Amino acid sequence: DAMVIQNPRYQVTQFGKPVTLSCSQTLNHNVMYWYQQKSSQAPKLLFHYYDKDFNNEADTPDNFQSRRPNTSFCFLDIRSPGLGDAAMYLCATSRDRGQGPSNQPQHFGDGTRLSIL
Amino acid sequence: SQKIEQNSEALNIQEGKTATLTCNYTNYSPAYLQWYRQDPGRGPVFLLLIRENEKEKRKERLKVTFDTTLKQSLFHITASQPADSATYLCARWNQAGTALIFGKGTTLSVSS
Secondary structure, eight states: OOOEEEEOSEEEEOTTOOEEEEEEESSOOSEEEEEEEOTTSOOEEEEEEETTEEEEOTTOOTTEEEEOSSSSEEEEEESSOOGGGOEEEEEEEESSOSSSTTOOOOEEOOOEEEEEO | OOOEEOOOSEEEEETTSOEEEEEEEOSSOOSEEEEEEEOTTSOOEEEEEEETTOSEEEETTEEEEEETTTTEEEEEESSOOGGGOEEEEEEEEOTTSSOEEEOOOEEEEEEO
């Protein structure tokens, strides 16, 4: 089945130690998104790639970076994790973006839960 | 700002009853609203989307309505089952069409 896969499911890192989360998709979708979700809160969009075009949300801290080396893979890098970065990180894809005639749902992976020691 | 509000954090109902969840939006009316289901420790799963010119949309036991006058969408699950217990998220695109904005969700618990 076509899907969105996130690895690892659980990640523990030390305060200030860089960490990378990965996401792969077999849907061949143009758009890949990274969300941060804290307990009982809405998923919050950090950034997205529309093909190779990177789009950062205005309030995403500089500590968060992303790479998309090809259509299938996308990475989230946290350069110096702080305690406030402990959260579930969700990767999602969609064929296109926007709310025009091609309005598409998003397909999510099961997330990586990041803990900071 | 373009907000999505799901006012009820939790809803508890008995098996067999109809669950009704509310989603309210602010500012401009989105062309579409989407509903997702999220189970604990899992990513959201898309359920339904409804266009602003569709008053109602159905899929099996699910029904979604869209009222642009009230700026509200209602999500109904008929003949609810314990397996329907989950958090349900409402979402809209921002005006630029570059970001999907989610509500906090309503956690539904169906008891047998």
